[in-house]
Amino acid sequence: MTTVADAGPAKDTRARLPIAEVRWSTVLAPLVVGVVAIAAWESVVEAFDIEPFVLPAPSAIWEQVRLHGDSIASGASVTGRNALIGTLLGAVLGVAGAMLAGSFRVVDQMAAPVVAALAVIPIVALAPVLYSMFGAAVDTGRIIVAAVSVTIPVYLNTLRGLRQVRQVHLDLMTACAAKRWQVVRTVTLPTATPYVFTGLRVASSLAVIAALIAEYFGGPIGGLGKSITSSAASSNYPLAWAYVSGAIVLGLLFYIVTLLVELWFSRHLRPT
Amino acid sequence: MTNPLIQPEPLGQPAIQVRGAHRVFGKGRKQVDALSAVDLTVADGEFVSLIGPSGCGKSTLLRLVADLDSPTSGEVLVFGKSARQARLDQEYGIAFQQSGLLPWRTVAGNVELPLKLHGINSEIRRRRVAELLELVGLTDFARSHPDQLSGGMQQRVAIARALAESPRLLLMDEPFGALDEITRERMQNELVRICAETGAAVLFVTHSIPEAVFLSDRVVVMSPRPGRIAGVVDIRADGLAAAHDRSAGVREEEGFFRAVGEVRSLLHGTPETAAVARGVDHR
Secondary structure: OOOHHHHOOOOOOOOOOOOOOOOHHHHHHHHHHHHHHHHHHHHHHHHOOOOOOOOOOHHHHHHHHHHOHHHHHHHHHHHHHHHHHHHHHHHHHHHHHHHHHHHOHHHHHHHHHHHHHHHHOOHHHHHHHHHHHHOOOOOHHHHHHHHHHHHHHHHHHHHHHHOOOOHHHHHHHHHOOOOHHHHHHHHHHHHHHHHHHHHHHHHHHHHHHHHHHHHHHOOOOOOHHHHHHHHHHOOOHHHHHHHHHHHHHHHHHHHHHHHHHHHHHOOOOOOO | OOOOOOOOOOOOOOOEEEEEEEEEEOOHHHOEEEEEEEEEEEOOOOEEEEEOOOOOOHHHHHHHHOOOOOOOEEEEEEOOEEHHHHHHOOOEEEEOOOOOOOOOOOHHHHHOHHHHHOOOOHHHHHHHHHHHHHHOOOHHHOOOOHHHOOHHHHHHHHHHHHOOOOOOEEEEEOOOOOOOHHHHHHHHHHHHHHHHHHOOEEEEEEOOHHHHHHHOOEEEEEEOOOOEEEEEEEHHHHOOOOHHHOOHHHHHOHHHHHHHHHHHHHHHOOOOOHHHHOOOOOO
C-alpha cells in the first residue's frame, strides 16, 4: 500500500481509500489462478471419474447453487445475523475492556491470564455447553461464541492502540492545560481508533467461523452450518459444497466490509 | 535596522525569570544533573536562544519554563507567576521539534485546537484560524491533512497553533531541527517576520550557531554535565538590529560573523577571533 499523498497535489483534500491505485495485474493475477484451478478441478473430476462424495465437480456445485440460491441466501442471513450481533457485542466488550485495562494497570494485570486463556482455547468448543445453558431452541449460544471470539482480538489491538499515544501529543495537551477527558477524547481515542478496526478486521472472519461451526453442534436449523451438516448427512454432497461456498462468500463479505472501514479510519496515517 | 544599540525597555514583568534552577534525574548512583544553578531572565518581547551540545539541558530548561517538568530546586517564573499557573493561564505557546500535529485533524482543525480546548466559540475560532493561516502562508491548505504537507509546512502549522491564543511568550524546542537547510533559512526569515508582527518574547532552543545568532537578541550558551550556562552573547552589541527587525541580509554582515565567532568560542571554551570565524561554516 503506497500513500496517495505523494502522488497527488497537496491541495487535494478529498479523503480517499487507496483503492484507485490498485493495479490491474493485482486483480487479474488471482482471477487467472482461480479460473485455472477451477478448470483443473473440473477436468480432474471428469478424467478420473471421481465420486461426488469424494469430490464433486465445480459444475455440479454450481448447479446446486443455482437450484438452492434462496435457501443458501436465507441460511447466510441467519448465520450472518448471529455473526454480526456477535461481532458488535464482542467489539463493544473488547473496546470497553481495553479502555479499562489501559487506564488501570491492575485491571490489565488481572485480565492478562484470562485473555491468554481465552486466546488459546477454541471458543467454538463451548457451543454444546452453551446450548444446554441457554436452550437449544435459541441462537444465544451461537451469538455468545461469536462475541467471545471477537472480544479477544479487539481487546488486544485496542490496548495496543491506546499505548501508541505519542509523547509530543501528550506534551501538547499538557501545554494547552487540557483536562483529562479532553486528552482522552482529543488524543487517546483517535490514536487508538485505527487499531480498534484492525482488531475488528481480524476478528470478523473469526465471528463468521464461530457462528457457523457452532451450528454443527445443534441448536435451531436454518443457518448455513446446519444446512452443510444435513445435506452431507443425506449424501447430497454437491449441495453441501454449495452451502460451503455460501459460507465462503459470507466470510469474505465480513472481511471486506471491516477492511474498508479499517482503511477509512487509518487513511491519514502514513505507513512508516 | 533602526537603533540597533537600543535595548528594549522591559515593560512590567519580564517574560521569564529562572532563579537557581536545578534539575536532577534519577536517584543514587544513576543520578544525573541535567541542570545546575541556572539563572536566566528573558525580557518581555526579547528573543533569546539556548544553544549547546546534546545533553546540556537546554530542552530541559525549556520544559521547566513550559511546566512540562518541574525543577528539583529553584524557581521558574513566567510573567511573574509560577510556571504552573502560567501554563494554566495559557501565557505561552509552544512548538516542538516534531510538529506534533494530530494526523486525523485538518490543518485548520490543528490550528484551532488550543482555542477549542478552551471553549472559544466557533465563529471566533474560524476567524482566528483564517488570520493565523494567512500569517504562516497556508490559507490554501486549511482543509488538507498533515500527511499531505511537507515537513516545513507542517512546522508552520505547528507555529500557527502555538500562536493561536496570541501568547506574549513563545517556547520553541528545535522547531527547525528536522528541516533541510534551504527550508530552514526560509523558516527563520518567516519567524522573524511573525515575531515582528506579534511582538512576543521567544525562548528558542537550537544547536545551530548561525540560526541562534540570526534569530536572537541574546544567545545563551550552555555546557553539559552538569548543564549550566557557560556564557551569554548579546547580539545587539555586535551592531545588529533587534531580532524582530532583522532582515535576511544580516547573514552577510560583519557583526553577524563576529557574533558567530563569539558564540563558537564560548561553546568550545577557546577564544576565537571574528576573523577566523568568518567564512568558516556559517550555517
